[in-house]
Amino acid sequence: MTTYPLPTYADVEAAAARIDGFAHRTPVHTSRTLNELVGGEVFVKCENFQRMGAFKFRGAFNALSKFSPEQRTAGVVAFSSGNHAQGIALSAKILGMPATIVMPHDAPAAKVAATKGYGANVVVYDRYCEDREAIGKRLADEQGLTLIPPYDHPDVLAGQGTAAKELFEEVGALDHLFVPLGGGGLLSGTALSTRALAPQCVLYGVEPEAGNDGQQSLRSGAIVHIDTPKTIADGAQTQHLGHYTFGIIKRDVDDVLTASDAELVNAMKFFAARMKMIVEPTGCLGLAAVLGAKGSLQGKRVGVIVSGGNIDLDRFCALVAQDGAALRVSG
Numbered sequence: 001m002t003t004y005p006l007p008t009y010a011d012v013e014a015a016a017a018r019i020d021g022f023a024h025r026t027p028v029h030t031s032r033t034l035n036e037l038v039g040g041e042v043f044v045k046c047e048n049f050q051r052m053g054a055f056k057f058r059g060a061f062n063a064l065s066k067f068s069p070e071q072r073t074a075g076v077v078a079f080s081s082g083n084h085a086q087g088i089a090l091s092a093k094i095l096g097m098p099a100t101i102v103m104p105h106d107a108p109a110a111k112v113a114a115t116k117g118y119g120a121n122v123v124v125y126d127r128y129c130e131d132r133e134a135i136g137k138r139l140a141d142e143q144g145l146t147l148i149p150p151y152d153h154p155d156v157l158a159g160q161g162t163a164a165k166e167l168f169e170e171v172g173a174l175d176h177l178f179v180p181l182g183g184g185g186l187l188s189g190t191a192l193s194t195r196a197l198a199p200q201c202v203l204y205g206v207e208p209e210a211g212n213d214g215q216q217s218l219r220s221g222a223i224v225h226i227d228t229p230k231t232i233a234d235g236a237q238t239q240h241l242g243h244y245t246f247g248i249i250k251r252d253v254d255d256v257l258t259a260s261d262a263e264l265v266n267a268m269k270f271f272a273a274r275m276k277m278i279v280e281p282t283g284c285l286g287l288a289a290v291l292g293a294k295g296s297l298q299g300k301r302v303g304v305i306v307s308g309g310n311i312d313l314d315r316f317c318a319l320v321a322q323d324g325a326a327l328r329v330s331g
C-alpha cells in the first residue's frame, strides 16, 4: 500500500513565507446583523478578495515557488475549468514560467478568457469523451511539464492553510470554524493551522448536500467516491477526497456538514445585502452552515472562510433573484 507522509504546520509556515508579498493578506469582516442572528461573534475571512478572486492562488503559488530551475523552464500543466486554473496561470505569470491549462470545451468563455489573459496556453478537451487527467499526464510526459493537481498535493494544501493561519493570527482562538469542502485542499490545510494555533476549535468542512462524499468518507473512515454532484456550488463538484487531504481530515476535522442549493442562495443574498460582497455559491458553504446551526452557536466565537467570489454577474443576478429561499434576515 502506498503511504502518504502528511505535511505539517511547519509546511504551512514555510508556505506563508513564500507567498508573502505575492498573495494578499485578505481582510476579516464582521457584521452586527450576523452576530445577532447567530447569537455569537462571527469572523469572516474574505478569500473572495484574494488575487484572482479565490484562495486557490495561495496553494498554486506555493507549489510553483518550489519548482527547480529545470521545472521552471519546462513549465506547469494543470487541468481545471475553475479557480485552480486561474491560480496556476497567474502564479506562473508572476514567476515567469510557461503554463498549460487543460479545460473542457464547454468551459465558460469568461473563464477561458481570464486564463488566457494570464498568458497561459489553453488546451481544450471534450469532457464527454476524453479524460482530462490522461491528457494532463500525456502533456507532462511529452513536454516535461510538472502536473499540479487542484487539491491532493502537499504544497497545494500547505498553501491553502495560510488563510486560516492569518485568521487565527488576526482574531485569536475560535470556538468553531466552518470551511467549504470540495476535494479537501482548503480544509486539510486549515486543519493544520487550526490544530497548531487553536487546538480546541471545533472544525467543520461544509459540502453541497447533493455531493456529501466528504461526510460519508469521514464517518466511514475510507474515501468514498460519488458521481459528479448536481449543485450550484461548482467549486465543490468533486467526486472524492484525496489521499493527502483525507489523511489530515480524518485525523484533525471534527465533522462534515452539508448545505442545500437553496441555503447557498440564501447565504449569497446575505453577503450581498448585508456585507456588500459578491460571493460565488461554493464560497457560501460556510455561512450557509452557520445560518443553519440555529441556536447552537450562542455565545461562541465563530470563524467562516469565504473561499471565493468568482461568478458571472448574469448568473449571480439570476441566482439572487430566485425567491425559493427567502432571505432569513429581519429589520
Ligand SMILES: *Cc1c(COP(=O)(O)O)cnc(C)c1O
Pocket (backbone or CB within 6 Å): 054, 056, 082, 083, 084, 150, 151, 160, 180, 181, 182, 183, 184, 185, 186, 187, 235, 236, 238, 280, 282, 283, 307, 308, 309
Ligand atoms: C476549489 C474551491 C473550493 C474547494 O476547495 P478544495 O480544496 O477542493 O476542497 C471551495 N471554494 C472555492 C471558491 C473553490 O475555488
